[in-house]
Amino acid sequence: MGGLGKTTLVRSVYRSQELAVWKHAWVTALRPFNPEVLFRDLALQLQKSIQEDTAGATSTRAIALMKIQELKVELARLLKTQKCLVVLDDISSTSEWDLVKGCLDNAGRIIITTREKHIAEYCSREYKNMYSLQGLKGAAALELFTKKVWKDNTEKTDFVPAMMEQARIILKKCDGLPLAISTIGGYLATKPKTAIEWRKMNDRISAELEINPELRTIKTVLMRSYDGLPYYLKSAFLYLSIFQEDQKVRLARLVSRWTAEGYSRDRHGITAEQLGHRYFGELLDRSMILPGGDVKRYDGKINSCQLHDMIREISILKAREENLVLTLEDGCCLSSTQGPIRHLVIGSNWKRDGDALPSVLDLSHVRSLTVFGEWRRFFISENMRFLRVLDLEDTTKLRDHHLYRIGQLHHLKYLSLRGCSCISCLPNSLGNLRHLQTLDVRGTHILELPTTISNVGKLQILHAPSGRSVLDREIDKYCHCICYYATCGISGTCELLEAFRASRAFRSVHYQDGTKVPRGIGRLKDLHTLGGANVEGNATVKEFRELTELRKLGLSGIDRKNRMEFWSAIAGHYHLRSLSVRGTPAHGILEMFAGPKEHDDLDGCLGEGLSPPSWLESLKLYGKLVRLQDWIHHLQNLRKLVLESSYVEQADAIQALGVLPNLAVLRLKVDSFLGKQLLFQNSAFPSLVVLKLDGLGDFKSVLFEEDAMPRLELLKIVRCPSLDEISGLSVLTSIKEIKLDVYEAGKSLKEQVPSQLGEDQKHVIVNIY
Template sequence: MKPLGKDDSRNLFFSTVFGSRSSCPEKLSEVSHDIVRKCGGLPLAVVTIASLLSSQLEKQERWNYINKSLGYSLMTNPNLEGMKQLLNFCYNNLPQHLKACILCLSMYQEGNIIWKDDLVNQWIAEGFIFAIEGHVKEEISRVYFDELVGRNIIQPVHINNNGEVLSCVVHHMVLNFITCKSMEENFMVAIDHSQAATRCADKVRRLSMHFGNIEDATPPTNIRLSQVRTLAFWGVLKCMSFITGFQLLKVLTLHFWGDEDSISSFDLTRISELVQLRYLKVTSNVTLKLPTKMQGLQYLETLKVDGNIDGVPSDIIHLPGLLHLSLPAKTNLPSGIVHMTSLRTLGYFDLSCNSAENLLSLAELTNLRDVQLTYSAAHSDDLKNNMQCLGSILEKLSNLKSITLAQPGSSYANTLHVDSATNMRISVAGWSILSSPPALLQRIELLPCVCVFSSIPNWIGKHGNLRILKIGIREITSNDVDVLGGLPALTVLSLYVHTKPIEMIIFDKEGFSILKYFKFRCSVAWMKFEAGAMPNLQKLRLGFDVHRADQHDTIPVRIEHLSGVEEIYAKIRVTSTADDLCRRFAESALTNAVTMHQGSPSVNIWCVDWIFDGKDDNIAKKREVEHRILQQQPHIVKEGSNEKSAFLQKNLGEGAHKSVGSRDNSP
């Protein structure tokens, strides 16, 4: 990469440390310019050293020490060796508690997406995390992950709309340094198939093997497998025979796949002999046969299986230390899960195939903090009955912080982007009777096209800690707006309304004071933002129909009152009968409205062929005619055609940002 110029280097440094160039204190100005100069224009060097300094803003003597310690190697020789010296300097100046966490990253290869939950639980299983009074280990581990993000040691990939980083990658130069440092300190040995013959220290505690599609690769012969405590493997199924030699593993991560000639299943029975195991994650494209007996794994804390399984061992309910259980959809848990009282996270619990007994047993698992639900059969009796009972069960889960209902067949990654229309409905009557919802609940995400409430349930307004809400309702009233606006912690709201509103939806300066993300889907976006509304809103997502333009405004009125909005994303449904004039009118109405905004937010407009199935709108037609109000008739925009071919981006005003092809990251 071509080195940055002086101004660009300084801007990058100051924005990383202080947020902006003008925010640099006078006392740090001179030393800052000197440090930037020593980075030789290398972006990674600038960001790395800036991230180190960002936690020491009040310690001028520390800045002077770091400046003197840097030397001039990057100025005179801005190459890999100079960068390695800088990374080594930054590593040596890290807090001790982060060093082991960083060295664990050498388990992964360049380009691997690393999920936060995986790292958090691996670090705990390794013994790197110690509880602090008032905080469980998972909370401490998550803070460490966020600290690595803040120091730019890892780079975010998936970020939810609440700003939380869910996954990351490691820059190839940083990963190369970490891998070398890890080998140097005999912390972890990471090899690929070309290094299988490499001679390593015989006492290897942690081993990572990336064998790709090589079918005859094996671990280095001089390694004493019984000494290995952590094993990570990526490769084909045929290379898995060596796994039985590792007897004292605490952490085991397996990513393997079958080829065209291999068998379609793999037996994991021998894993039941790994009596020290604390963390187990298995990902595969073949059917997995779990051990018939797992009760011997008394220390197991995390079990994650991403792949088809042919059943769950009945004695899994007797694992006393199991905290995190993640199994694929279509998994029928054994009876007796009432005994799994240590569980904190459970996913996916399939409402279509688990018995009513299992569902009722969830009420006894009062340590549950995160429950991920799904359904694999849309019209099963179990699904209907379980949804009816779910509300009363939630009342008893006093520690619950998150509950989600995921689309069948969706992975954790792509549930971030699921947003498809469907004709299916699941009754939510059982949820409507909630009287005392869990006080700690922070996140509720249901499938808004499937789970449709008549209006915002009263119990929603009792959630003082609720941060993320995704919900579908049949109709919206001013009372619903008041209930939602009264949630003091709400930062992310996705609201799907299935009938056209009979009156304009008005958002005033009351409520929604910290809302950062607002998604609104309805056949008609008949709403108005008054001055002072949603003062902290950053992202606005809209979805509406262009062919419903017979009565109301095309787009929300007074978008310019959303003073902090940075990004506006609209999906406009255009039917096959819509003409070009109608489509252009929809675009023009939105672009003209945003042009009035002083902040010049970026705008993406997509024409699509779906928003909702539209059936619910027919219910409202008679009621709407009776309720017509005597106002000047505004215009309504029709929704677009093919999403792939009709992307319409508008760059509004000078300084507006372009975001071509950005994905809809809505919850």
């Protein structure tokens, strides 16, 4: 982003003594971009720097009169004469680089600064030529702030605790941005150096950025980044001012809301969701948003984002200017002159009475309502007839009866009750929401969707609770006690288990995994994401044949009665990329009461002409597998595989996974493999990057043969109490990190593992605990 010090860093190199023998030229790209002006500026600087004394030297006046083609020829001639360093500052598009690069072929070195990652990638001949400048961290940020506040070191005194607390708040808002740190520090240098004065700065920093001439530089620089956005990204970016300070916003949540608001639409063969992901990527590349801290290290995926505090202040100011977002929070002043509001946000600390909302504000234009904190019944006004987005994620004190009139919001496209733990059912009026595209009720206690859900014909994304629910809480507690006794090795646990299994209480346990979906689900033809569905004991499985647009599916309740119908129903789903299937009985608290023989096979009908859709990229199976090697080879596009409670006994079944050419992530979880040894053979798993073995109780040893897993970067083995041998680590040529959870049986691994690593593996991070 702007203000990180890109230009400052390059200028220090440009002026360094080490490059004194080079000739220099520095140009900053103007807006609008004019290549003729840039070429003339370069030619004049080089002509002056080289100071030709020959008779053929071109005069400054002649260069000033040249047209663009003549300037190109002159530049090429000048760059041939001596070794030259050329700096192009603030290039903002690949087309600008295309216009100038042909004239700079003879330059000794070219340095470009840009705010956008894809431009840097485009201009760099090699990835190593790119340098992504990071903000100042910890002590470095505090040092810069201290230098600016105490300009004369003789006046410097140690921070008292109260001042240090305020200084840390200031630095947190600056979040490593040198421009902000130095500007605010310089401003505070002119003020009394007290905690009270610094607290004033923290309390009114938004206003100071706007009205204080000394701090306006920050806004001016950061606004250049906003002004440089194409029109379609400006609204998408300002939309982020809805979310709270330091909040990590999930990519899926943001894209679904953008789509509901119309910022992202279907066009030219690309879906609104795909376009939203592209917008997200562009904002990341331009450093307008930052990764949310959950970047998956070994596949580079970024699933959430957040705003730099200073950028957020800019977005709030701009959104307020355009009357786009109004946030109600403690201390905010409402007046009758407030214009029409498009997006209304109710902060967690807003404590006004019920008359404040409808009497002062014109709510007839509100398109989205986002509530943080505690729900109050008057938040939804009858005037909000055109509401498209109702986002109540993690709202507290929301009850079932508050949703009875939800069906009156006929224009609603996005509804999220995620994390509202007091919600246990949805009203039948939900069926009136004929325009609803996204429904997210994860984290609630909803066990069954209303039958009217089948009337919501435009529904595209449906996330239901996937957690397992034991309805009798006393039995639930009893199960946890037994699990605890077993874990601690308390004597008599086995007898207690047998007694419980024989009891009437155990036989009457109502145990449900996921949320029951009603008949008629097949009418939702636009559905492309369905998660948390339970199909046990009902007739909905065959309806999945009608859901041909499914891209992501997660469901439970597959057993010997419905498994063939299920696999047959989805076999032809061309678009399906991610599939998660849980068998019955449910696994977890009651798992200890049911042995492998009591589990229905998930794949007993697969093989012989029937297999999961061949275009799958992610597959998660939670249940017993008996024919894995008969069908897994059909999934040539599979990139991620997770197995749990599979009870695979033969190592041959695991070896069958090694031929999958694109498999990058393999997780073998609790009771997925019952064998004692895993042997990863020569040339097996050619694309595997992550291998995780978790909860394999009888597993004793793992061996890597020559050329096995040539791309493996992370090996993680946890909760494997019998493991006492790992060999062949030296053949893992790409390994970067090894994590081991060592038990009594494998204490020797603490010495065994590091000793196997060769000279070229000294960089490998080894965590053994």
